[in-house]
Amino acid sequence: MAGSDMPLGELLEHLLGLANVSLSLWDLPENATARLINVSENATYLVEATGGHKSVLRVHRENYHTRRAIECELAWLDALSAENVVTTPGYYIGKDGSAIQEARAPGLADPRFLVLFHFVEGEAPDESGDMSAGYEQLGAIAAKCHQHTISWDKPQPFERLTWDVEAVFGDTPTWGNWRDAPEVTGDARSVLEQVETTIRNRLAAYGKAPERYNLIHADMRLANLLVDDAGTRLIDFDDCGHGWLMYDFASAISFIEDDPRIPDCKAAWLKGYQSVRQLSAEDLAEIDTFIMLRRMALLAWIGSHIEAPEPQELAPGFAATTARLGQAWLDDLV
Template structure:
């Protein structure tokens, strides 16, 4: 049985044991303990010790990233921080001088990679009120990151996931097949098949020139901004990889694509982006295509991660809303000619 086939409660029990037993791989204070704070692709733990020590331990999902791919993620974090593009979390080096540790826990079928990050002070922007200022900042941060990667000489053998049409719609999609998601009825599937083809056609015409398709964060939501009186920090680069720059906006509205505030949030993001980097009218028009690409990917993600609490909570009605959004998207595309 792989980790992905194990019931979630059982898996988390084994991962908790691994988290506690692995703290000795780093030079952490005596009495340190790890407490689960989030589970998605990875399991994330808050590590605390007497005297106020805090750190964040990430235990990677089985077979999601290679050691080299994680090295590349950490390399980009360091480069962004060093260049003053955005503040990113620091990383603790293990006792063996490698920031990426690997250990095998009892009950787990395979070893897991782990990274111990510096604890980042700050709070995510409030998503219950007016989010326009937050999205304007997101747009500016995205543009600064995009400008950086265009001039950054990436290390040799740079390995990261790719977030393109093949990753979502190809024969071996990264997050699974949207057709297998909960509540996808034959009628919905008929609409979504047309949406998929429309998105494919638009992306093919849009192209993958380096100034449009390059290294992106791929999960730049408000929840991944932490703000305090010293500034804004960008966290959770686990999904960073090759993709269209405009996918960073689509990721920023993950799971709220049907919120009536989206047009104003998009306008705020574009305003922030253009304060740093040029964005043509043709590119702005195509943002909706990336929103649909991301939404279809999220539909697949819910289906392939249904054991976890968040996908279970999101599943009711998600397919129906996706089909409705897709129908409206296709009507807008047709209206544009």
């Protein structure tokens, strides 16, 4: 949870207190309690109470999303579900009539925005073996979301994060500068400088026409699909924002870009996608560019979030693998 100078352990103690105190903002059972289940940009808590109540509380990182940006996320969730594009999680309205709550707690300098989501039943597709079926489903869902966003009359002003070249490589990158990540030295850095320059040049030529660049989920991984007998649900829209549509495939293989199964996953994703929406030759030609853009963003994310357990686990060798993937990509372009 970059954005706070407080040690992570101390921060999480304060946030747990905030999470539990804030439950009174909704009409929940009196004995409801929150326990941490995930830490990334935000802290996410499972809320449980006797009688079988379950819900999911998202406590937002400070200074990451504005209230308006969260309103726009929820508006897209509502539209996708209402128009039967894909089922998305519902959310609770607070006692004051608002879906977005704001709360403070001792020890935290800034208030936090909070959203309480319905608990979603189901399991994510299995990632231990052949993932092709899951990626074909992901591709079809991505295409449906893209078709929707291209034609959707978005509420104005529409405010969300941007996932373009400047957001990754600019003067104030959203997730930090990849050069500050662990082990970015020597030959690895030299290769990655070439990768950045090439990405910049190719995507400047590709452009931002609305059928190429629009509102995207930006984290549409198998882990964010939940499947049961009632159907498939797409969750975790916290990173949704303005970006290239094909970036949604790149985000779908986050952290596993070097997995030997990825070529099959890519083929399956494209099969699913093009069963709904056709892609141009230019779109297909730049998919690997977006894979490298995302990988560079993840390298920066590791560096700027290194106090958290997941980045610490991922950091060893991540820069070297990114450079190896980058060099192979550059070689293929020749």
